[in-house]
Amino acid sequence: MSIVEKEVVSLVFYKPEYKVLLSNYNLSEEQQRYTAFPLDALQKCESESDRHPIVILYGNQPAGFFVLHGWEGVKDFSENKEAILLRAYSINAEYQGKGIASQSIKLLGAFVKKHFPNVNEIILAVNHANIVAQSVYKKGGFVDKGIRAMGREGEMCIYHLDV
Template structure:
């Protein structure tokens, strides 16, 4: 892989051709407390058409994953029916530490504008103990407006990003 190709981070809708690589996806036990493995999130996407699986590409390799969940996901946290919920966000362990998370979050707003033109806000719930993720989201422009919710691992902050 060339140096230029290696540096390109992009967001693409999930395709079946990525499934094998996502089956070999790994996260630390600590990270698994806070997010779903892609293969588990994909099962929910298949059952709920309002969930859109997205793959974070690093060059030509799937390096990360998340789901954009429509109103059914948003309404538990926010009353803006033109918002979309970012969930199940992660970077595969072997790709962590390369700046892929920061780059992918910066691409998020334009990706949503292009593919979900009626959406004016992206929200997410991040566990209060997940400081690493909070820092990535804040660097990417997400803001904590003081709204909290309870999750399976305790208190979560609701972050917002205007699109």
């Protein structure tokens, strides 16, 4: 019996050397309704200093991406000035189904605590129709406190994770 080792999932801050690999990023049409492509999100990060791009590595390959956005992003959803907003979260289509999303969400709290020591809560907005994403977030410890907001694709549920 052989043991197949799974690649390690890790979170790292974006570096320019990831740009080429992120340019070949694929999302289904359904996913494109709810999230941004990494290169589009990176453009906003370049012009807004409180947006921090993060790459999800699977082994040493960029398999996913998200942005941690400070108060300018949070204030639409919460009054907590010590919160940070998780946005533009996605896993490249060719890496989906490997548990990378679940593992990356489980790593998120410790990553934020290490790199943003003043943050005590992670907030995200997920479309009410995006059931797959809601499931991943809930398994990772996010809580739906019943707060709702309107987004470009309709009603969004605001989820919270204490760190």
